[in-house]
Amino acid sequence: MxxxxxxxxxxxxxxxxxxxxxxxxxxxxxxxxxxxxxxxxxxxxxxxxxxxxxxxxxxxxxxxxxxxxxxxxxxxxxxxxxxxxxxxxxxxxxxxxxxxxxxxxxxxxxxxxxxxxxxxxxxxxxxxxxxxxxxxKDNRMIGDLGAQHILQTTDAPGGAVIMTHCNTGSLATAGYGTALAVVVGADRVVANGDTANKVGTYQLAVLAKHHGIPFYVAAPSTSCDLSLPTGGSIVIEERPSQELTDINGVRVAAPGIGVWNPAFDVTPHELITSIITEHGVFRPEELKKRLSRAL
Structure with a gap:
């Protein structure tokens, strides 16, 4: 369980x-x-x-x-x-x-x-x-739609091998999870498909693009902010420096080290294969039109 x-x-x-x-x-x-x-x-x-x-x-x-x-x-x-x-x-x-x-x-x-x-x-x-x-309900639908889409589009003889990034399971939701059959979760997806997620998502997307690996984003429609045109409009939260310099309240970094601790990075829509929501699986360029219609 x-x-x-x-x-x-x-x-x-x-x-x-x-x-x-x-x-x-x-x-x-x-x-x-x-x-x-x-x-x-x-x-x-x-x-x-x-x-x-x-x-x-x-x-x-x-x-x-x-x-x-x-x-x-x-x-x-x-x-x-x-x-x-x-x-x-x-x-x-x-x-x-x-x-x-x-x-x-x-x-x-x-x-x-x-x-x-x-x-x-x-x-x-x-x-x-x-x-x-x-x-x-929404998270179960996202998992089902994501699994069906990936299995239908993969041509690997042994089926799909999935790597997840960020907290994509039950701990990120009310108890079931969104990205159970896809690659990454998301904290905000904007109108053109640019996606904010935990730091490291962008690097993973670049690697996937370079190696020809499909890169999916799983997000409920509540994480889609169609009022923002691009990822450049997303306010990126900055976390306290102690999260990187200290462990359980004890400093482990050398004195005087400066820290910049952004909690998220933005993955451009060009690196994203599809965005999986409870309303369907959409290419980034389709997201605004298709999701607006569904809602």
Whole structure:
């Protein structure tokens, strides 16, 4: 059985502390938005889909345990909380998309006749909880579509040999995984197919291109940001230098060494064979048109 990145029931959220893997499997409680944002920022939780789910569920937990009593308080709390969660790790687009959709849902529901603060609170909680079910469904579809496509297009007599890069399994999502039959995951795919993923993806794509090896990206549609035209518009998150100079709080690098620690690189669409989503397998140049139609 694969490790669960998230354990949730209404009013309770636990996240697998991935900073402690593989030595130990420890689940840390997340009691509200501040702890959710901290788990995202410190990389206890990783993977763009999992970031959105943990962020949204941390909001749901706080609304369950400490529900606002006034409509104005509920509206401002949700909006401010979502802004805080989006800022925790800006490159992964899923949390921003979830925030935009939840804000739109909140505004729509708040205008309905007879709405109460308790009813609207329950609706927001249910909306966040629905992300769990949708994530697993989408990830299974991505795995199925990716496997079918690769097996249909390979001409190797022994079948396809797959190399994955980045955290492409259950730890990057709510519990199933996206890139189970493909090469790399993604934190953001823009309109022309350029893809941001963990550092090292670009080098792997160059090697694959040089040797004539197909290079696939697996990403749910929530990781596709069609509002950005090219990868040059993606904001690349920079991590603390201590992640490279220290191990468990003990410095291992020589004194005075400077560190630049970008968390992602951008792979140009020219190096990508196809992008596999829950809606289908698309060439980079097809992505915007085909995905817009599907959505």
């Amino acid at each position: 694969s490790l669960e990145s998230v354990r949730y029931c209404r009013g309770s959220l636990q996240v697998l502390n991935q900073l402690l893997l593989p030595q130990s499997s420890q689940y840390d409680p997340v009691t509200g938005v501040r702890e959710g944002a901290d788990a995202i920022r410190t990389m206890k939780v990783r993977g763009a889909p999992a970031i959105a789910i943990v962020g949204s569920l941390s909001l749901a937990v706080e609304l369950t345990t400490s529900p606002p009593q006034l409509m104005s308080d509920l509206l401002s709390f949700v909006r401010e909380s979502l802004d805080h969660l989006v800022g925790a790790r800006p490159t992964a687009v899923n949390m921003k998309k979830a925030a935009d959709e939840l804000n739109a849902f909140l505004a729509q529901e708040a205008e309905k006749p007879g709405v109460t603060v308790q009813g609207l609170t329950d609706s927001v909680i249910q909306w966040a909880e629905s992300l769990l079910e949708k994530d697993v």
